[in-house]
Amino acid sequence: MTVAEAEATQQRTPPPPGRRPADQWGTSGLVTQTLALTGRSVRPYLQAGVLIVTFVEPLVMLLMFAGVLKVLGDAPGMPTDMAYIDNLAPAIMIITAVAAGAQAGNGLINDLRNDVITRFHTMPINRFSVLLARSFADGARALYQLIAVAVLAALLFGFAPPGGVAGVVGAILMSLLVGWSMSWIFILMAAVLRNGDVLRMITTLLTFPLLFASNAFVPAESMPTWLRVIAQANPISYANDATRSMVGGQITLAELLATAAACLALVCVCAPISKRSFRVM
Template sequence: MATLTWHGSSYPTQVLVLTGRSLRALLRTPLLVFFSVLQPLIMLTLFSQIFGSITGTANFPPGMSYIDYLLPAILVNTAMQSSLASGIGLVQDMSNGVLARFRSLPIRPSTVLLARNLSDAVRTAFQLVLMIAFGVLVFGFRPDGGMLGTLAALGLALVVGWALSWVFIAIAAWVRKAELMQTVGFLAMFPLMFASSAFVPVGGLPGWLQAVAKVNPLTYAVDAARSLALAHPVTGVAGALATSGVIAVIGAFFAVRGFRRPLAL
């Protein structure tokens, strides 16, 4: 008589269950949810007031309000910052013993990483939707692209953040230290954020910084999101999506390899 052997649930089921587990863990810490939502709203408020006076300068697009110029960029920046949380969350799971228990179960290592990636994408989407609502209600965000263009910009920001989260997950899988993970993350994010077209037109930057901004991949993502929201001729969207896909594949490859290493080094 043949003996039936259970080899575990299917790959999609594993991803679904583990994604739900990550989301439930997030909801059990309401203060974390509150501050993760509050941070981008504060950023939007501060930058809209600090840089709002550049609307009268020669390099700023005529007839455009600064909030319409800024908010698509903040969507991309927020998605990028949220991607860092994917790596930090993985490091925390490694340190508190959760992943050690996962290793004793009949699940594939990649499902753990994909579930982390997807749960953080859901959290990021919630942040971005609230930010758009805040921009509309408080600052009068009324882009020429309307709701459809704004949602397209949101979708592009989510794709960029999803791809970058694989990079930070890969770093976390190899580094495995929260402090080092945060340091590496912030060192990478700040040049990407400020040496770009996110807050001011590239033409208004010093010459050497213009050169950096023009090769900064975030500039192309921000410009593409801005074009979608403002109903400008759309350029760079295909490039941003293709680049995000390449980054995601490379990041996922190294993330899985790093994750398979023994936890106790």
């Protein structure tokens, strides 16, 4: 067999089953690549130990806030037409979703530290799909926790809002949208900073006042003047109000559209900057 014949035979030989040649990535679209990379990022979350810890987090939060802070239900300014757990559970959903979204930046830093990002840069894939996959993977983790919050609140504390199941499902989806949009802030910081220790410190400094200096536990009207101003300007307070309206069956179209528009605007600002910063990683 001549050298030319040998090369022709090698070119006609199909790739082994189950393996994707690198050049096929270049012909796949953004959606296909994002789905494949999302599956890769979700797999670590499906381990038994991780699932248990992920389930325990909302349980501890509910026991701590719904149990210890139940006395706040009698505080001045608290709504009297809803039980305290019906008012608190939507806020815990927002807190849970934002906390899960904050992990997206840490996941990107871990991939960078493990040289996974370097391997991605050598493949003919759309690099934005890596960022999308990271945000969707942590969104899937948040969805699992949000369902756990709703179920545990109902079983342990009698969570039964006027909006019924439809209101709870709507609150979960709205919380998921808020957490997913917030995750782009942390993806942006990870792409710019590329330092896990600094990112964790900034995440703590950002999320702690953002979540707790809000109307999550008591109405802003009952706070001191300086804290009331912060809570009323806090976007998390508006997200809490929207989810509470959802579970209460009182959501308006204007409130729904305003929340969705604010979340999408945040993504439209952070995603392009993240993509540009990620390109030079």
